[in-house]
Amino acid sequence: MSEPKKVIMLGNEAIARGAYEAGVKVSAAYPGTPSTEISEYLVQYKEDLYCEWSPNEKVATEVAIGASVAGVRAMSCMKHVGFNVAADPAYTVSYMGVNGGLVIVVADDPGLYSSQNEQDTRMVARAAALPVLEPSDSQEAKDYMKMAFELSERFDRPFILRTTTRLAHSQGLVELMDRTEPEDKPYIKDIRKTVMMPGNAKPRHVEIEKRNLELAKAADTLPVNRVEMKNTEIGVITSGIPYQYVKEALPEASVLKLGMVNPLPRKMIEEFASKVDTLYVVEELEPVIEEQVKSWGIAAVGKEIFTIQGEYSANMLRRAILGEEPSAAEPATVPGRPPVLCPGCPHRSVYYVLNKLKLHAAGDIGCYTLGAVAPLSVVDTTICMGASISSLHGMEKAKGKDYIKNWVAVIGDSTFLHTGVNSLMNMMYNRATGTVIILDNSTTGMTGHQDHAATGKTLQGDPTYAIDIPALCRAIGVRHVTEVNAFDLETLERTVKEETARDEVSVIITKTPCVLLSKAKKPLYTVHEDRCRKCGMCMKPGCPAMTKNADGTVYIDDTMCTGCGLCESLCKFGAIELVKEENR
Amino acid sequence: MAVKNIMIVGVGGQGTLLTSRILGGLAIAGGHDVKLSEVHGMAQRGGSVVTFVRYGEKVAEPVVEEGQADVIIAFEQLEALRYAHFLKKDGALIINDWKIDPMPVVTGAAQYPEHIIENLKEKYKVYTVNATEEAKKLGNSRVFNLIVLGIAAQHMDFSKEQWYSVIEHTVPQKTIEINKKAFDVGFEL
Numbered sequence A: 001m002s003e004p005k006k007v008i009m010l011g012n013e014a015i016a017r018g019a020y021e022a023g024v025k026v027s028a029a030y031p032g033t034p035s036t037e038i039s040e041y042l043v044q045y046k047e048d049l050y051c052e053w054s055p056n057e058k059v060a061t062e063v064a065i066g067a068s069v070a071g072v073r074a075m076s077c078m079k080h081v082g083f084n085v086a087a088d089p090a091y092t093v094s095y096m097g098v099n100g101g102l103v104i105v106v107a108d109d110p111g112l113y114s115s116q117n118e119q120d121t122r123m124v125a126r127a128a129a130l131p132v133l134e135p136s137d138s139q140e141a142k143d144y145m146k147m148a149f150e151l152s153e154r155f156d157r158p159f160i161l162r163t164t165t166r167l168a169h170s171q172g173l174v175e176l177m178d179r180t181e182p183e184d185k186p187y188i189k190d191i192r193k194t195v196m197m198p199g200n201a202k203p204r205h206v207e208i209e210k211r212n213l214e215l216a217k218a219a220d221t222l223p224v225n226r227v228e229m230k231n232t233e234i235g236v237i238t239s240g241i242p243y244q245y246v247k248e249a250l251p252e253a254s255v256l257k258l259g260m261v262n263p264l265p266r267k268m269i270e271e272f273a274s275k276v277d278t279l280y281v282v283e284e285l286e287p288v289i290e291e292q293v294k295s296w297g298i299a300a301v302g303k304e305i306f307t308i309q310g311e312y313s314a315n316m317l318r319r320a321i322l323g324e325e326p327s328a329a330e331p332a333t334v335p336g337r338p339p340v341l342c343p344g345c346p347h348r349s350v351y352y353v354l355n356k357l358k359l360h361a362a363g364d365i366g367c368y369t370l371g372a373v374a375p376l377s378v379v380d381t382t383i384c385m386g387a388s389i390s391s392l393h394g395m396e397k398a399k400g401k402d403y404i405k406n407w408v409a410v411i412g413d414s415t416f417l418h419t420g421v422n423s424l425m426n427m428m429y430n431r432a433t434g435t436v437i438i439l440d441n442s443t444t445g446m447t448g449h450q451d452h453a454a455t456g457k458t459l460q461g462d463p464t465y466a467i468d469i470p471a472l473c474r475a476i477g478v479r480h481v482t483e484v485n486a487f488d489l490e491t492l493e494r495t496v497k498e499e500t501a502r503d504e505v506s507v508i509i510t511k512t513p514c515v516l517l518s519k520a521k522k523p524l525y526t527v528h529e530d531r532c533r534k535c536g537m538c539m540k541p542g543c544p545a546m547t548k549n550a551d552g553t554v555y556i557d558d559t560m561c562t563g564c565g566l567c568e569s570l571c572k573f574g575a576i577e578l579v580k581e582e583n584r
Numbered sequence B: 001m002a003v004k005n006i007m008i009v010g011v012g013g014q015g016t017l018l019t020s021r022i023l024g025g026l027a028i029a030g031g032h033d034v035k036l037s038e039v040h041g042m043a044q045r046g047g048s049v050v051t052f053v054r055y056g057e058k059v060a061e062p063v064v065e066e067g068q069a070d071v072i073i074a075f076e077q078l079e080a081l082r083y084a085h086f087l088k089k090d091g092a093l094i095i096n097d098w099k100i101d102p103m104p105v106v107t108g109a110a111q112y113p114e115h116i117i118e119n120l121k122e123k124y125k126v127y128t129v130n131a132t133e134e135a136k137k138l139g140n141s142r143v144f145n146l147i148v149l150g151i152a153a154q155h156m157d158f159s160k161e162q163w164y165s166v167i168e169h170t171v172p173q174k175t176i177e178i179n180k181k182a183f184d185v186g187f188e189l
Helices: A011-021 A037-045 A057-069 A080-085 A087-096 A121-127 A138-155 A198-219 A240-249 A266-275 A288-295 A314-322 A346-356 A367-372 A387-399 A413-429 A469-476 A489-501 A566-570 B016-029 B077-086 B116-123 B131-138 B141-153 B160-170 B173-187
Strands: A006-010 A026-029 A050-053 A074-079 A102-108 A159-164 A170-175 A226-228 A231-239 A253-258 A260-262 A278-282 A360-362 A379-381 A407-412 A435-440 A480-484 A506-511 A525-527 A546-548 A554-556 A576-578 B004-011 B033-037 B048-056 B069-074 B087-096 B125-129
Touching (some): A006 A011, A006 A138, A006 B016, A011 A037, A011 A138, A011 A159, A026 A057, A037 A050, A057 A074, A057 A080, A057 A087, A057 A102, A074 A080, A080 A087, A080 A102, A080 A121, A087 A121, A087 A198, A102 A138, A121 A260, A121 A288, A138 A159, A138 A170, A231 A240, A231 A288, A240 A253, A240 A314, A253 A266, A260 A288, A278 A288, A346 A367, A346 A489, A346 A566, A360 A387, A367 A379, A379 A387, A387 A413, A387 A435, A407 A413, A407 A489, A413 A435, A413 A469, A435 A469, A435 A489, A469 A480, A469 A506, A489 A566, A525 A554, A566 A576, B004 B077, B016 B141, B016 B160, B048 B077, B069 B141, B077 B116, B087 B116, B125 B141, B131 B173, B141 B160, B160 B173
Parallel strands (some): A026 A050, A026 A074, A074 A102, A102 A159, A231 A278, A360 A379, A407 A435, A435 A506, A480 A506, B004 B069, B087 B125
Antiparallel strands (some): A170 B033, A226 A253, A525 A576, A546 A554, B004 B048, B033 B048
């Protein structure tokens, strides 16, 4: 037999590959950094499996549960906060167990690279009594995915595969294997296992606690957990990406590497602890392993010296455990470079108008969150998906309709379909008067352009019905639904003024596609310095393609300009002009 | 072989991902273990972006830490300054002589530091090129990163043929020739 093929894969790609090799037949997900690419890689196997973008993580998980009940291996994928949305089905499918293997992939974000909080999925998993596997590199990401399906069926438990940003977005070598498709499990009607009414759920709770104990016992010998015995002065219990930092910083230490982080292999841990002088527990975020280990009366060092915030590193462990300072130059003091709306982004134009009208915005989750910072400074709140509309409603109920006359809710198209639509129903039902702006850029933007229920295309690339967002709003009962081009400043300003003044719910849809969607050559603007009066109007929206020269005139970086024309429409002196095709 | 640590730093949208993938491909072609760490999502949108490439006998962590980088490839001056302390002693810092104002500078809340390259030269081994201007001369300002990579190649242990082969497999078909030309510009500087 020839050597298995080794290729370099992103953690998320390896998860997709693992699902493929495991014979998964159905996958559903909602995009969310750092989990998005799993589905984008999975779609390459669409001849062998079905995968979809669902409107939200709860729907996605229920789709996967249905497929499991029907007898095939199924999965859903999401980021950590998406798992909150999926919590309702997740907690209960834990009681049901599985027919076909069921895996929920949840990606945590220590260090908050692209999230609104730093919650630890292992805590949620413990609360839901769901077993968790956690890989530490791309190869394990693939292997554990397959193992998760096997264990899921063997122990009749849905499994969580937990990843973190660093694993999801790192690449490493992976050995490819063929797909093995297990036979579909027969569906045998048994409502004691699938209808979770109290009479059935009570005995199921007893049953799953029993299963989890069996699994915990098996964890002592499962190859997913392993001991690497070396020098016994220092022993470390760790898992996931922190394992790599331990190997880097403490190559001579003994390590108990946990591949299954819930439930824990108690006997294995007790034995390991008895063999080492000082035991450390190295885990990012919450002390999930540490607290359990200590509750068994085992002495260990953990969050006394390690933080619960952010990502770990080998240098951090060298400092905390060995007292070693890495030899490196002092970092320079430099201005920050926070993320910004792209040049040509239609949100910038909308926010320019809201800023000009001195309006506050209850914001939501997406690229448009970036409208919170200077110079646009429009967004006042960002909580979670869909919260813009409902929190605006709450303000009105607290302080009355006049109080929110200088407020709007802003939400993207994908986010509106995710959970915003429920909040709009609530506004209509409960006699609100607020104004909702749907920033419709025809895509799920921040996560890198995924289709959704209103784009007319599925994850698998098939054409489909595109939900008509204005019609949907009208069907809910909104009488004033206006569509405006985001770059038509005049109409936009007039519409926002009219609608916020109105004592009725209104929806303004600024429908202009994300500038990154089109790869076509873009037009380009230039500044005639002789006509520039240095008034600074064009700089107000904070376009990253524009800088001020030392003399106060303005310069447009032609490698960044996308030709949206916002600066031109703000210049009263004709100093900004489209560059003619022949001069480019 | 001891693990080699490379960093690519720049501004989201400058093509750090493409560059790291070329380096990753190169390391595999050389028969090494390799790990890459990338930035996706929110931080990509015009923010400060850093990508790590590590290759050698056996690579554990996918990131390069302070004081460990053999080569830092900086696509922008301010980002070179931000990450310079990641260099190990005698590490090489390759800087695209190009400035992109971050939003705090655009809004006037902060000043873009002056004399970045001169100051870095006092502390580190610095190689500079105005790759963006050079790329414009080639007719496509977007291939500037291959020019910078060409300079970095002078500090790494791969043959020109290996570089060519990986470029051919990584960049879009239509842009292979111009990317190879851009690489040559940097390689011969």
